[in-house]
Amino acid sequence: MTTYDAIVIGSGITGGWAAKELTEKGLETLVIERGRNVEHRKDYITEHKPNWQFPLRNARLGVGTQSAREYPIQARTGQFHESVKHFFIKDHRNPYVEDKPFTWIQGDQVGGKSLIWGRQVYRWSNLDFEANLRDGHGVDWPIRYADLAPWYSYVERFIGVSGEHLGLAHLPDGEFQPPMEMNAGEKFVKAGLERAFPGRRLTIGRVAILTQAVNGRLPCHYCGPCERGCSTGSYFSSQSSTLPAARATGRLTIVPDSVVHSLIYDAAKNRVTGVRVVDTTTKQTRDYSARLIFLCASTLATTRVLLTSKSPRFPDGLANSSGALGRYLMDHHFVVGANGAIEGLLDRYYQGNRPNGIYIPRFRNLGDDASRRGDYVRGFGYQGGASRQGWTRGGSEAGFGVELKRKLHDPGRWTMGLTGFGECLPRADNQVQLADQTDEFGIPLLRIHCTWGENELAMRKDMAASAAEMLEAAGCQEVQTRDAYKEGELGAEPGLGIHEMGTARMGRDPRTSVLNAHNQAHDVPNLFVTDGACMASSSCVNPSITYMALTARACDYAVGELKRGNL
Template sequence: MENTDYNISNPPEEYDAIVVGSGISGGWAAKELTEKGLKTLVLERGRDVKHGEDYITEHMPPWEAEFRGQGNRKLFEEEYPMQLRSDVINEYNYHFFVNDKKHPYQTDDENPFLWVRGYQVGGRSLTWGRQTYRWSDLDFEANAREGIGVDWPIRYEDIEPWYDYVEEFVGISGQEEGLEHLPDSNFLPAMDLNCVEEEVKEKIENNFEYRHLTIGRCAVLTEPHKGRGACHYCGPCSRGCSVGAYFSSQSSTLPAARNTGNLTLRPNSIVHSIIYDRETNRAKGVRVIDRLTNESKEFYARVIFLNASALGSTQIMLNSTSDAFPNGIANSSGVLGHYLMDHHFRVGASGTFEGYEDRYYHGNRPNGIYIPRFRNINEQTEQEDFVRGYGFQGRASRPSWGRGTGMEGFGEEFKQKLRDPGPWSFGMTAFGEILPYEDNFVKLSADKENDWGIPQLEIHASIRENEENMREDMAETAVEMLEAAGGKDVSPYFGEYLVGEGIHEMGTARMGRDPKTSVLNAHNQTHDVPNLFVTDGACMTSAACQNPSLTYMALTARAVDYAVNELNKRNL
């Protein structure tokens, strides 16, 4: 039966559209729906964060921080253990990440899943790495070509104009390379490679066919764009960017939505479940619990977009049970919650580069180099031990006076050594694709709830032989490229990786052609409930090896266009 044990403290409110979540994809859904004339309610489970005003540590110097920037280790270890393990939080930004103690989830002791979250208006768009790469048909056709998972219901030609559309608004800096398997974007001027990166690029491309090095493609402005200022290389990106040089919901999509007069933003609103109307076979609205007061409320709309993050959206769907959908709304296929993916990493190499002692670089470039995938892209690069591939991110740099904390010495001579930068080094880390495995999955806990009475998520995921073989190759190719480029003392590294640590969780409500084996169709519309759409990472059918956020944005804009056209035709 439909869950009805709620005390609704206020009368329902009706909108044309509801968007759950205000991060990268939720901000895009809000912008597109409001600009198309729909009165839209955006529900965010976390606190409000106002652009600029609430970036409270943006340019805080270390001497003003309580722990001089090193952080309260006891606090982090007790209340932020998973966020700390991911190496993303520090004293300046931990207020943008969840307190694990207050927001627990269940996972395996042997293979724990590392769930990095940001519960606030803007979500993780305030702290993301901003790397933005298109996918190609090498990615969209991979499952069908190899008989893995299910076939994507779209191809590159379907999403290409929507990549164009979102890039024009976001502003992507980068360099055209003309690679078929990594299509170029519509670029703003590229950031410069430094002198050692230029040398490494030349040596790699001269020594290895199909291997290329380019500057990272990133959602950081190199010139003023759409009312936002250009990046001035200050460095503390994860604390918020008041000039809007990097793309976030706060700097870009939410202001655009507000300007229409059609946006209602409601923070501190935890969505419990979707309200399903069996007579019409439609999602009628959402049940919300106020995070601060624990009061319950219902909101109704003609169309609903779930953008609460891959696992957040799936948690809501699994918790939306009824006679029609006893295992979660739109889950007639039974695959909801399954095929969880991420990008595995923490494998690579580093080395030193002699010379160029008279050369340095300007500021803190918020971007590195990118070496696109070069394995399994054609017959010449086909591998026997693994399918799919990986790309490298990294940079060349010189340590400054801070290296003194690890050096021996004292006095004038010691200080004099630190006046000049240290030697050049180059490090690179690979990011590889994880295949969609049915038994990498999430489900609702049978006996544990959060503070708002919602079942906690139970998450089970691990990498397998294909990924382990790929990791061996990652280390080998990293070493051979740096050695070929003239690096000295080149050494590989194998760090421990936990699924989720890439912070690119995907899948669990995948797109597909067949309603019996997928949750969503080619337009991110649930097969079972026509007015319910999912356009965050949950929709992904495979993971590729490129950072996925640009694809989320394009899929969201495309899905909104489809949904509004269907509304106008009275099909929803």
């Protein structure tokens, strides 16, 4: 058996960070990844391919289409296009059982979902870290914003985040590079909205895309299709950022095509001593050992490994003396908001394809009377943007022949859309368990049970109504609300937000939580979980930068403990 100082399971956003931090702190580190290797630049096989060179012109591949037949789950997200399908898992490689619709989007390759993520990054605040304590849903977070603030800064400086300082306590500013510019339509809506609602702000998205060079990575040149990979390294991915840093130490080993089956636990020492891996090509098993294990396989995959790792001491899954493992699954609920048209500004356009939109920070339930809602707790923010209609509008416009063609040479009018992302409460009955079936590697499948509750459904009504109210107040025309949620159907089901989190939550009390304030398992000191599984609540902002900050902080603590002889 090969032995390392540390093993990191998963090479996506959190695994890449763990690899960088642990190797830079002197540990010989093995990263185990279930997917294939993806080499920066060389393997971005569609990066510069024009849409017209794809057989279906880079169409979205929908559920039930011939092109998506191996991806019946992945095809549920609107991000699943012809040009990027090789960065999504073929669903038969990792099936699961869904009691009610739950969409599990996965990127099984070196780099994980860091290659295809949307790159929106917002710090959490004490409004989030104190939320459970304040309204009694879930357990209190064992940390506060002050614990994580220096780690957010540390992460932001390394990954590069462009954005605007707003001075809002509930959406803390960070170490920002210069913001991208809003277009004319967005500036129009911003002016009207902030005039009509003095407490609300509309800002350019805070995004892990460079506007200034960092560590040999170049500023973004606005080509647009980031999800195909970026040879200039302008957006943060494991490939562009963390894995090269880890590799530069000379202490990194990555084994792709190797799925972790379970962790090996030594009851006499009360330590995990290694991992059992199945080679995804040969189906042979092999073991690796280490003094420290970081689980970074993404929320549900991580919890699956823990649930599968049963022993007489932990018959219900490793580090699960609390019984909380698998419970309190959350995601952001979205696909709800409003759209409107903007009259005029027809002499204004934009250059290039800015890979970013706008953001409207949360303005509900901020702790003061003015923002308090009686019908739900927590809150939501909006992402969106303005653009001018293109020639495809011809499909729904009246007219024909030369006259219509001539008209379509020019851009159409401006439209503006707002889509809400809402916080989801941690509920014990939203949970994952092991199913009776196993996959092709002999690993038990996950059974996922997750639904939106009354709080989320009440919030959605406000998300649609407030979006319309703001667009109208800003001067937009023909404003229409939309909400894709239908109970038991696809469209706005849990999981579709791709911000799944919880199921191995942090907490102060080992009787009710799996991890302590340093992402260390209460039950097993040399086991750390730093992906979304650790989350005790969900906030309404995109979560990945919080996972990164928690990972860097946990690595610092773990290496300290190792050196102090406590692990």
